[in-house]
Amino acid sequence: MTHLKRLSAPKTWEILRKEKVYAVRPKPGKHEHKYGISLAVFLRDIVGIFKTLHEIKKVMYNKEIFVDGRVIKDYKYCLGFNDIVSIPKINKFFRIVYSIKGGISFIEINQKESELKTLKVIRKDVVKKGKTQIGFYDGSNLLTNEKVKMGDSVLINLKDKKIVKVLPLEKNSFVEIIKGKHIGNHGIIKNIEKQGNKTLAEIDVGDKKIKTLIENVFVEVKR
Template sequence: MAKMGSRKHLKRFKSPEHWPIHPKENKWTVKPSAGPHSIEESLPLLIIVRDILKVAENSREAKIIIGNGDILVDGRARKDYKFPVGFMDVIEIPKSEKVYRILPNHKGNLVLYPITKENAEFKLCRIEDKTTIKGGKTQLNLHDGRNCLVEKEYKSGDVVVVEVPEQTVTNHIKFESGTIGLITGGKHIGELGKIKEINVTRSSKSNTVLIETDDKKTFLTLTDYVFVIGKDKPVISLPGGN
């Protein structure tokens, strides 16, 4: 019995710190399915429905709501209560007309921020890698696990604007000086600023980026922690009206 539980569930003490675990869960909690985000960088859909949005009082109710297709992730009904939801994903509840985007706060926790219906029609995806496939087309490998075929030239680190659920690339933001970056890791996680300088090293050390905040303070962070969200201003709505 314990062996079966270990496949379907996760020991509570092994769950990521940012998960707001239900107080009635003791030894076990829900284990995310294999999906677009790792366990450390995601929230299971059941925890979102029950513990964050509180549209269900317990796991049974949450599973029914999810199983009925009442929760959309990036425009698609997800009926797997273990589905991993992560950074930049859009959560929509059509019956209540509420929409949220998942972003990190300053404590490094993934938080659901309310957004407008218009803002929910697209998401931003960072290009982690790209490959050339048969026929000379380019396949982009994006941060949320999806792959897109494109004809234009893009670079790793750039961010594409993707319509959901169609998965059509409609625009892109270059990873370059002058653009607006959201910090997704390190001690400055959740902060926003303009990219002043990109430092490319010729050693085993990681590349870094110099960020300037609105109050003219500057700090260095790793390239991998910078997610560009706009050229002159953010293209997504952010907490605090940014």
């Protein structure tokens, strides 16, 4: 189905649920259903730079909308955390983030910032000639000689797909919480500790310290 009822949409969608009956359902993609949102809903209902689906389709037909540097022609394309949405013709660039309430939100960035993306490493494989293929949370992969660990993040240049910087998952790293009840919070890791078969990160978020599973955190560039 192309649409779903707004009242049944994931709680992460910060949209008006009673104004209209339906919203555009995202196609299955690199993000989990409850953490993903269709490009159409993001541009029309979250950002608000287009008023109708017809306007979005027209701009897409002219190849004017990019996600992570690639032209996107499908208004049902699934977006999620840290994706970069660019519309260069009108000088609009956005990074998808979580609000403090855990909803899908955005920050407006400039063109230079839109050329960089932070990706979390969730898989490592040694391939031929001793190179390492690292797999990221969004399903993409990269061959590299860089020394990275599971859970680290890397800052990628979207134009040449090269690593600009490795962001290690360790004490004093700046992180965002991307899952769990503390989703949307960000701060500095103060401690990492084992509790049975779980690893917890203690994070100073400014006015308090919170603990969450280490897999819920995403090392990010402090902006």
